[in-house]
Amino acid sequence: MSDEGSQKILLGVSGGIAAYKTPELVRRLVERCAAVQVVMTAAAASFVTPLSLQAVSGRPVRTALLAPEAEAGMDHIALARWADHILLAPATAHLIARLAHGLADDLLTTLVLATTAPVSIAPAMNQQMWQHPATAANVQVLARRGCRLLGPADGEQACGETGPGRMLEPAEIAAALLPGPSAQPKSALANVPVLITAGPTREAIDPVRYVGNRSSGKMGYALAAALARAGARVTLVSGPSALPCPVSVTRVRAESAADMHAAVMDRIADCAIFVAAAAVADYRPADPMPTKLKKDADSLTLKLVRNPDILTAVAALPDKPFTVGFAAETDAVEAMARAKLERKGLDMIAANEVGGAVGGFEADDNALLVLWPGGRRALPLQPKPALATALTQLIAERYAASASG
Numbered sequence: 001m002s003d004e005g006s007q008k009i010l011l012g013v014s015g016g017i018a019a020y021k022t023p024e025l026v027r028r029l030v031e032r033c034a035a036v037q038v039v040m041t042a043a044a045a046s047f048v049t050p051l052s053l054q055a056v057s058g059r060p061v062r063t064a065l066l067a068p069e070a071e072a073g074m075d076h077i078a079l080a081r082w083a084d085h086i087l088l089a090p091a092t093a094h095l096i097a098r099l100a101h102g103l104a105d106d107l108l109t110t111l112v113l114a115t116t117a118p119v120s121i122a123p124a125m126n127q128q129m130w131q132h133p134a135t136a137a138n139v140q141v142l143a144r145r146g147c148r149l150l151g152p153a154d155g156e157q158a159c160g161e162t163g164p165g166r167m168l169e170p171a172e173i174a175a176a177l178l179p180g181p182s183a184q185p186k187s188a189l190a191n192v193p194v195l196i197t198a199g200p201t202r203e204a205i206d207p208v209r210y211v212g213n214r215s216s217g218k219m220g221y222a223l224a225a226a227l228a229r230a231g232a233r234v235t236l237v238s239g240p241s242a243l244p245c246p247v248s249v250t251r252v253r254a255e256s257a258a259d260m261h262a263a264v265m266d267r268i269a270d271c272a273i274f275v276a277a278a279a280v281a282d283y284r285p286a287d288p289m290p291t292k293l294k295k296d297a298d299s300l301t302l303k304l305v306r307n308p309d310i311l312t313a314v315a316a317l318p319d320k321p322f323t324v325g326f327a328a329e330t331d332a333v334e335a336m337a338r339a340k341l342e343r344k345g346l347d348m349i350a351a352n353e354v355g356g357a358v359g360g361f362e363a364d365d366n367a368l369l370v371l372w373p374g375g376r377r378a379l380p381l382q383p384k385p386a387l388a389t390a391l392t393q394l395i396a397e398r399y400a401a402s403a404s405g
Contacts, residue, residue: 007033007178010117012108013053013355015043017158018090018167022048025089026056027176037062037079039108041095062070065107080114086179088112090124090167093135097254100138114274120148122173127163127375131381136365140383146229147387150176154378162378176393188400189392190231195271195321196224197264197278197310199239201257206289215279217241219366223277224249230392235271237263239278257281257307264310268321273399275324276311283307315345324401327351334369334376341371348372348398350391364390370394 005128009029013022013138022038028037038053038061050061062079088095088108095108104110112119121142129135130152143149151168202210212404217238224236225246234249237260243253252267254260257280268274293300315323325346327337330353338349350368366393367381379390 008082008084008096009034009036010079010086010115011036011038011057011179012086012088012095012111013038013040013044013048014090014092014095014108015041015046015086016090016092017047019044019047019169021170022089023052023056025170025173026053026341028170029178030056030058032174032177032178035059037082039063039079039111040324041106041108041339042095043092053388062107065110080111080117082273083111083115085115085177086112086115086117087122087173088119089122089173091121091124093125093129093132095143096121096123096135096138096226100141102339116359118146118148120150120177122150122167123165124167125152125156125165126159127161127165128351130165131163136383140364143383143385143389149382149389152380153381156245157243164382183256188225188396188403189273192232192273192399193271194227194232194266194273194275195235195237195264196220196227196234196275197239197260197280199241199243200223200279201239201260201281201307203257203281203284203307204288205285206291206293208292211281211283211285211302211304213279213281215239217243217278218309218364218384219388220275220277221246222384222389224387226388227275227395229389232273232379232395235280237267237279250347257310261308261310261313265313268314268317269319271321273324273395274314274321275395276314277326278310279328281307304392311346312344317394322347322395322402324395325349329353337371339367341373348395372398 008252013019026036036057037059038057040061054061061105069254099112104113150173153166153168154164154165155166156162199217200213200215202212221243224234228234228248236251237254238248238251239254252263254263259332285308286303286305311325323346326338327349328334333351333353337349341349350370352366352368365381366387368379370377379387
């Protein structure tokens with residue numbers, strides 16, 4: 001079978017109940033003119049037969065690492081070099097764990113280690129397994145290595161439980177991997193100038209002390225990295241953070257809200273998308289002291305004054321960019337975020353609950369409720385790099401819709 005002109009997809013199937021959907025997934029990929037080579041783990045054959053997948057892909061399915069007829073020519077290396085993209089669907093908790101630890105104990109894991117092609121992972125497992133700290137840590141490791149997470153979805157599961165962990169539907173996976181003319185989340189951001197803020201601000205009390213907040217910058221930095229991977233030209237205006245600057249991102253450092261406001265307004269005319277992910281202090285000390293305050297008194301009263309509202313200033317511009325805000329709330333998350341979306345005239349807002357035991361500031365994981373005029377989408381709890389990828393896809397989708405409308 002000729003592969004000329006086709007996107008070559010190596011589909012790795014592991015042993016979860018969602019494997020029954022893989023013949024449909026292969027069909028959807030082939031519809032988009034992909035050449036599909038299926039590799040199965042031993043457990044996957046308990047849920048779907050190699051013959052079924054051979055019938056829809058038109059290629060013999062590979063299952064064994066040390067098959068004598070194939071390995072005479074080091075075929076596992078040839079397969080790794082053949083693929084333009086490796087898709088793991090379904091990816092069980094066990095497969096994700098093996099990949100995170102760099103194991104190569106079967107053909108599929110060996111191929112992933114041996115390839116230079118991008119890797120996408122469509123998780124499928126019980127909701128409790130997905131939310132277990134071990135799985136979350138393994139997913140985060142893979143995301144940091146550049147693996148793209150597709151899902152999981154939230155809903156009813158084969159075990160009878162409900163929650164995050166369902167594999168995305170085959171049509172959704174195929175569209176995300178091989179976007180057509182009507183759905184191009186990645187190409188919609190190609191070469192698009194994006195300005196994003198991240199991290200906290202520090203408002204000086206004196207040369208030693210400051211008023212600040214709990215933001216670490218993890219979400220904003222992860223989002224800047226995801227936007228850059230999607231092809232955008234990203235400038236990151238960052239408050240104080242120890243995080244490394246993401247690859248292919250230009251970083252501008254800011255200390256206070258006033259610094260960040262100036263940096264944004266100096267650059268806003270050159271961007272098409274503005275993402276306000278920073279936790280900007282609403283107030284600052286009115287009269288910061290030029291020298292260190294001494295603790296002579298039993299109490300200290302600080303007079304605070306309002307800082308400039310960067311998001312409001314950008315959204316009010318006559319030729320404003322596509323504007324995405326963030327809302328960190330302790331209660332009534334959706335109501336408060338929807339009010340902020342409408343009050344400030346934003347195109348999108350990503351809201352999350354803070355102050356609880358899971359997610360939010362300083363945590364490695366987070367969940368978001370994304371709202372826009374007339375729509376909403378919940379992104380379930382997951383490592384922040386994976387969440388950033390999902391949010392980037394949604395920003396691209398809404399940006400493309402606004403441009404065409």
